[in-house]
Amino acid sequence: MRYYLAPMEGVTGWIYRRVQHECFPAFDKYFTPFLVPRQKKVFSAKEIRDILPENNEGMALVPQLLTCRAEDFIRGARMLAGYGYREINLNLGCPSGTVVSGGRGAGFLGRPKLLKEFLDEVFSAFPEPAEKEGGMDISVKTRLGMEDAEEFVPLMELYRQYPLKELIIHPRVREDYYGNRPDWDAFGKALSGTPFPVVYNGDLFTVSDLTRFRKRFPGVDAVMLGRGAAADPSLLRQMRGGEALSAEELQHFLDRLAEAYAEVLSGERDVLFKLKELWSYLGWLFPENQAELKRIRKTQHLSEYRAAVRNLFRIDNGGMKC
16 A cells, blocks of 8 residues: 655645654655646746755655736646656646636646646647656646536546546535545445546545555555644554554654744744644544643744643643544
8 A cells, every 4th residue: 555645735845754754664655735726927936845856855846836827737737847856746626716717736636627738738749758757757646626526527537538637525515625534435436447546545544544444445545644644643553563653753753843834934923833733633642632732833933832732742641632
């Protein structure tokens, strides 16, 4: 089984990836939070920092692009090729209202004719796979559709027309956001007659979740972990048969993250924002300590934050849910 770290806007940027990679076993692939290629200045300075090879040493990193304009995708992919990347992922899954209203992310799924024109143009620009000189692998991360899983039937017919490197399926529709259960029946239908590898993404929070998935879909050999990995940074290790997360490990991981963010970001406020954003997932580990979690969320200074985190670990006394 191969394991990928999902792109999570605001969470899995290069600093987080480096510390995660340093403290825990490596994922087989890491995906960047989406980059938005533009007509003039292709990527922002922040986006370029996220994909710089020196900021991602030792990781198999795949940049993800969010756009509904083929010319922008091609321009962005060619710039990324200049940094040495040979696989680009297209985001067809983001359910954000502002993204969807612009016809991007999951919003592109509701415009199949335009999506076909987009893919035709992209694969015309990159007709060769990465192993050929000047080639590029294109993968897609998709939802089932906008409102109904039945929309995925014609979408799969469309995807099968192209030599995708992989198709990563999050089996929810856009209207689900991250609610309701992933539709495993719809996912299973996508596996039949598919000429490229299919990767599963969605609600794998524990080893038992993975066990149930593998029993249902023994032929799928790659999964993408998102919120589950953010909630428990040792999840990959556990899925590979290793030990559960210890309080000492989590404390070290959080200390390293705080140090790494402080080295790059300007001011305590930005550092705290990133750390507290992660705690919206880590809080799952401490279901009996809601008062202490609230104190962490309300901290205004790093000294307060560190004290609140230390107090949480002292009170919890090894009772983390892992």
